[in-house]
Amino acid sequence: MVADELKSHALPERFPEHIQKLLSLPRLLEIPGHPVREVWEAFRSCLPDFEVVDLDEVLDTSDSHLPPDSMPKVAHQVDKRHILRTELSDSLIKFWLTRGGGPCKLMSAGRAFRKGEPRNPALCAEVFHTAEILWVGKGLDGKTSAREAQRVAAAVLRDAEIRLGPVHHHVGGGVQGRECEALWRGQWLEFGVTGLHSRLLLQKAGMDPERFAAICLGFGLERCALIRFDVQDIRELWRPPYVPE
16 A cells, blocks of 8 residues: 555544544554555555555444443543544444445555553554455355465465464454464464454345355554564564654
C-alpha cells in the first residue's frame, strides 16, 4: 500500500489528551522502506484479488466483540460510546455488514491499540500494526484458512519454519481459530491467527451458513518484521533509523 492510501486522520479536539497522544504516534505503514511496511506489501501481494479498505481507528463499542466487563481493561476509552480499536476484524465486519454483506474479499492494515503494560516489551507493544482479511464465500472451510495462512506466511516470512496450533474457540469473537507461529532465534513466536467466523455472523448478514463460510486471517506486522528481518527487539522498529527523528 502506498502512503496516500493510508491517509492520516485529523485528530478531533474532543478526544481526551491520552487518546490524542496515542493517535499521534507514527504510522509505520506510511514510512517508505520501513520493515513493517515491507511486510505489509509482501502480505498484500499474496492476495491481489482482495479489496483494500481504509478503516477508522475509533470504533463504536456496540461493534466490538469485547465483553462489556473486560472492555475497560483491554481497550482505550475515547468516550462513553467509543474505543480505539484493539484489532481490525471488528471494523472489517462492520464495513462488510454496512455494505450489505454477501460474498467478499476484503483486506485492511493499520494500527491497533491495547491497554496495559506489555509483559515482554521486546515482543509486545501497546500500539502495533496488523494486517487482516475477511473472506466470505462458498466452499470455504478450516482447511482453506489453514492453507492460506501457510501460503501467505511462507511468502511474508521467507524461509522461516512455520507451524499452526490446534483449533480453539475464541468465545468473545466467535472465531474458531488457530495461532500461527514461526521459529525465530530458537523459539516459537506467534505472529498471527487464522480461522472461521461463527455461523451467527453469516446469519446476521442474511446468509446461509450451510452454503457460505467466513475466513479471518490476521498477521501482527511488527512480529512478522522481527522474523523476516531478524530484528531483536520490537522497539527498534519505532526508533531511528527506521523512524525519522
